[in-house]
Amino acid sequence: MCGIAGFVGKGELSSLHAMLAEITHRGPDAQGVFRDERANLFLGHRRLSIIDLSGGVQPMASADGMLEIVFNGEIYNFAELRKELSTLGFRFATDHSDTEVLLVGYQAWGEQVVHRLNGMWAFVIYDKNQSKLFASRDRFGKKPFYYFKEGETFGFASELRALTKHPVCPGDVSDLAMQKYFAYGYIPAPHSILSRVWKLPAGHNLTYDLRTQAVELRSYWELKLEPFEQIPADAEAQWSEEIRRLLEQSVKRRMISDVPLGVFLSGGIDSSAVAYYAAKHCEKLQTFSIGFTEASFDELPFANEVAALVNSDHRTETLDLNKAIDLVPQILDRMDEPLSDSSLIPTWLLSRFTRQHVTVALGGDGGDELFAGYDPFLALQHAANYERLVPRPMHQAIRLFAGMLPVSHHNVSFDFKVNRTLRGLSYSDNIRNPVWMGPLEPTELDKFFGKKIDQEEVYSEAIAAWNSCPTGDL
16 A cells, blocks of 8 residues: 645645655655645655556656646556557556556546546546646545645645644544444544544545635445346356456456565455465465464464465464454554454454565455345344334333343354344334444433434434435345
């Protein structure tokens, strides 16, 4: 990963250097800055070199000098785009930089370039001809982008802690963001933990007009769930083959790298599938796993089995309680915002361990969400029946009875699943999933914050997502 930062308006070069110093860990290989003195505009970049090690230096200027870009991410289809742009008459100064392809793509297609990109990104382009900054974040928001607009100053950065090094950046904690955190376990975009500091939502572009000082956000993509009008008779065979084809293509694209690459291997279906296809497209795949001393959490035997099947160079490390306690201060020191992710500690350890051997690692995160594989998704099938058959006044009594079950500390134990399921069933369907997944339920939020929370405001993202989906039988 790389890091970007910049601002226009109040501030000095020292402000930019202070911002970049906070994201050195994102880009340990190089630093670059750009300054337009007339506009008092500053762009900065910290680089982790992955593609075109000598040619992809940033900030990068267009051949005519009218564009400057800072970019965090990777464009997986850059080779195809470069070929297309070459046929249109564009010439390239670098050997194979995806940053230059992105920049030239903007010259050719303007803001529409984002529709042609296959990749993950957060970038800012300074368009001198149009006197504007154009920023974009990838479709699923894999790459972070924070920004603020205070008076005549606009600032942005890959991390919140970098942004706060700018002297104009607001520093007040947002009460609504705190409520959303305890409702979801994270703070959803466009909110951040700080008032008047925002995240650019996934699938959105942002334009800052240097003349009018206006900020404009536009959605360029959103995920829509639409049922098939007619399911083919051999749907399972057709769809399985298509998933295999797309997954292999996806993994192959992500293996384009000029530095060593590996795979996070948990032993589950998702990471195992990624490892399988990755092994097909390299001479000797490197895989990495974390084990646990607590048996109910440990999936290392499965990871070892998969590693043997794909014949990878497999390395493992074990996480125990003492090691976890030692890691907590380091993790908290690097976090921009609170995040109640139970896998935070093992992921940190796995990433640190893997970085000793490779620079880039693929993983299987997102598969369960994409294919609705978690228990809360499955429980939706039965929620309507429960609500129809069990009178509302009985819900609390049933929960009290379930609360008497013996407590187990095993991973996803029976009592945990029963109590979590009943908790979500006590609320309306449009907030049921975040109640299942989040730290606190609405009645607990009321007690914690000492007031009646506005459920529609706190759960606005979940309600909007639920209402946007087509209705049908679950």
